[in-house]
Amino acid sequence: MGDILIQATSLxxxxxxxxxxxVRVLHGLDFTIESGEFLAIMGxxxxxxxxxxxxxxxxxxxxxxxYLLKGEDTAAMSPDQxxxxxxxxxxxxxxxxxxxxxxxxxxxxxLPLVYSGVPRVDRERIARAIxxxxxxxxxxxxxxxxxxxxxxxxxxxxxxxVNKPSLILAxxxxxxxxxxxxxxxxxxxxxLHQQGLTIILVTHEPDVARHADKxxxxxxxxxxxxxxxxxxxx
Numbered sequence: 001m002g003d004i005l006i007q008a009t010s011l012x013x014x015x016x017x018x019x020x021x022x023v024r025v026l027h028g029l030d031f032t033i034e035s036g037e038f039l040a041i042m043g044x045x046x047x048x049x050x051x052x053x054x055x056x057x058x059x060x061x062x063x064x065x066x067y068l069l070k071g072e073d074t075a076a077m078s079p080d081q082x083x084x085x086x087x088x089x090x091x092x093x094x095x096x097x098x099x100x101x102x103x104x105x106x107x108x109x110x111l112p113l114v115y116s117g118v119p120r121v122d123r124e125r126i127a128r129a130i131x132x133x134x135x136x137x138x139x140x141x142x143x144x145x146x147x148x149x150x151x152x153x154x155x156x157x158x159x160x161x162v163n164k165p166s167l168i169l170a171x172x173x174x175x176x177x178x179x180x181x182x183x184x185x186x187x188x189x190x191x192l193h194q195q196g197l198t199i200i201l202v203t204h205e206p207d208v209a210r211h212a213d214k215x216x217x218x219x220x221x222x223x224x225x226x227x228x229x230x231x232x233x234x
Contacts, residue, residue: 005198006033010065013051025051026221038193040209041202043218049202057090057169058082070166091160095172097152099144106140109159130158150181170201186211
């Protein structure tokens with residue numbers, strides 16, 4: 001573990017309905033996450049998990065309170081500033097993989113480097129090394145449709161790692177996978193965690209959450225409890 005990577009203080013999020021009514025989805029959340037931690041977020045549908053992930057991923061800004069990512073306060077950032085912060089410090093892994101079907105694996109993984117202005121020769125070298133790290137070094141020129149679901153998720157994880165982010169956000173990353181493939185993907189997350197990467201994972205599955213150091217339970221947009229030593233939960 002290390003320094004505080006994430007600090008949320010009185011974090012709220014409101015949405016306006018068509019009738020002009022304001023609905024509060026997150027109610028004054030307070031928590032910190034240290035560099036190198038593995039946190040799972042759990043809660044029933046409508047508990048605010050997706051809204052919280054959008055804030056943590058700098059895809060949205062809070063209505064009140066503060067969210068500091070490595071000391072940078074996102075609350076007053078412009079969309080361009082949020083995009084810059086995302087590209088520099090956050091990698092995303094989604095349930096649906098979100099790969100470009102007509103692009104090769106190496107091109108899919110290298111895509112974030114294009115937006116960062118990395119020269120093509122360097123992009124390919126970096127993408128190749130990360131695909132080798134996730135066990136797909138022999139599939140560089142394949143397209144996503146030629147892979148299994150588990151292999152596609154490995155490509156998505158490689159893409160999330162390519163910019164050397166401070167934080168990986170994984171939203172139901174095993175939701176579309178069978179049990180054995182899910183275990184393989186979770187073993188990869190465990191390995192990345194052991195290498196010191198900070199991971200936040202949203203899941204409905206207790207068996208998945210137990211891979212984390214801590215579990216944050218949300219109910220009705222509030223923190224119900226924070227469980228430390230999640231591995232020991234039966």
